[in-house]
Amino acid sequence: MNLENWFRPAVLKMKGYVPGEQPKDTTTVKLNTNENPYPPSPEVLKAVRDQADQRLRLYPEPAADTLRKRLSQVYRWPVEGILVGNGSDEILSILFHASVGKDDLVQYPDITYSLYPVLARLREAKIKEVKLKPDWGLDFKKFSPAARLTLWGYPNPPVGNCFPQTDIKAFCRKAKGLVLIDEAYVDFAKDHCLDIAKACPNVLVLRTLSKSFSLAGARLGFVFGHPWVIAELMKVKDSYNVNRITQAVGLAALSPAGLADMRKNVRRIRLDRNSLTKELRNLGFTVPDSQSNFILATRRGSPSSEGLYKNLKKKRVLVRYFPHPRLKDSLRITVGTPAQNHRFLKALKEVMSWELEVRSEIRKLLTPHS
Ligand SMILES: Cc1ncc(COP(=O)(O)O)c(C=O)c1O
Known part of the structure; x- marks a missing residue:
């Protein structure tokens, strides 16, 4: 098969767009493609x-x-x-x-x-x-x-x-x-x-x-x-x-x-975005203020962000990891319903448990005795 005879060199050379995963399993908490977690009007x-x-x-x-x-x-x-x-x-x-x-x-x-x-x-x-x-x-x-x-x-x-x-x-x-x-x-x-x-x-x-x-x-x-x-x-x-x-x-x-229903959902998502941002900052992530329905959470540590993404996936929580050099320490998380955000945070704390324990020990050591 001679693809050169059939396609432009620019097409043969380029990589296609990689969309976020769309799992068939409906029990996965899907916070990877910035969809709205609420149903349409x-x-x-x-x-x-x-x-x-x-x-x-x-x-x-x-x-x-x-x-x-x-x-x-x-x-x-x-x-x-x-x-x-x-x-x-x-x-x-x-x-x-x-x-x-x-x-x-x-x-x-x-x-x-x-x-x-x-x-x-x-x-x-x-x-x-x-x-x-x-x-x-x-x-x-x-x-x-x-x-x-x-x-x-x-x-x-x-x-x-x-x-x-x-x-x-x-x-x-x-x-x-x-x-x-x-x-x-x-x-x-x-x-x-x-x-x-x-x-x-x-x-x-x-x-x-x-x-x-x-x-x-x-x-x-x-x-x-x-x-x-x-x-x-x-x-x-x-x-x-x-x-x-x-x-x-x-x-x-x-x-x-229809517009009123959309605005109601937007209000809920904005509030939950702000709480999710606070929770992730408390866990040691750097999270810039977002004006969107997703947030970017960055931290250097072990496991790496790619590791966190993979371990979260094993717990059926999907977030987005980008293999871009400037984003390798980050995860992009779509704001879900309060229940979905809760499941995400619970799974995240589990996969970060070792790191969180060490942090808490350090905090204890640094706290002056009364
Ligand atoms: C910045 C931006 N523009 C456009 C789109 C495409 O949206 P649509 O579903 O309307 O094709 C997306 C989808 O994620 C997006 O993030």
Whole structure:
């Protein structure tokens, strides 16, 4: 078999995106892919049932116009400036295909969503990774204003911090190319960047229903941008890229009741994120404040973070470990329900028991006798 005759060298050379594990076993506590632990709104489940009839024989609305109108009302954005996709991943793919050619410069932080490098390599782009500072902040002066495409997360994974809006604004005004601000987790954060996109026609803001709306399985993402930019992306998308059921799911999720259900779950997750952060800090981990539905916990010690990940997995608790040199001492933990977080912490204390005993002995020795 001669794959060289069948595939582009860039494809043969590259590694594909590695998604988090999706175990079949339903007893595993799954805190590895930033899904929402709460079920979708009952409005959404009703919409799915209502769609299960003979209309499935018909194609869906090609550009999902009814859904775009609803998005336009909810987010106060012109309909012509909205594109919906089969998850926000599809929109990223559309953007790279539409904008990036061979040797065009694409830049992003060295620590961010790991799909960006895959798409950049697929397009044979020139890649610039800007190293985040030790506190995971971003020095925007290190980004080139000449890049064809610049991306980062707001909040930026897998840390969950948001870069300052003043720096973002200043960079976007200078940038000659497109800037994509990936707001997959923004509903868990304090603010968003839609106003920056309103002021700068080169800026796109990407959103998804996968996280805050508990709809990762439905695959629905959307992007806000200048109508002229969106018109170019529209040319690249598949004719019917969002299926009929998902369009109905989106409308139900964005109904007043659907939005209220989402906000209720977001409030719970934010509170539990803060308690989980405190608990992990008490166990000796460094945990930066997160504005997302996950936290990054870092510690040097034995067992290593990879060891912790493996031992937790044996106890049927899944978290995410990244074999990246700057993340080798870290685990990314999705915030679950209070019961799931409790099971995670209990399992973690068990796998760290030796280290915790030593710490407690040291504390005793250091405590002055009364
Ligand atoms: C930063 C970021 N952007 C986009 C996505 C993709 O989300 P979707 O499920 O909408 O494709 C993810 C998924 O984890 C993500 O972390």
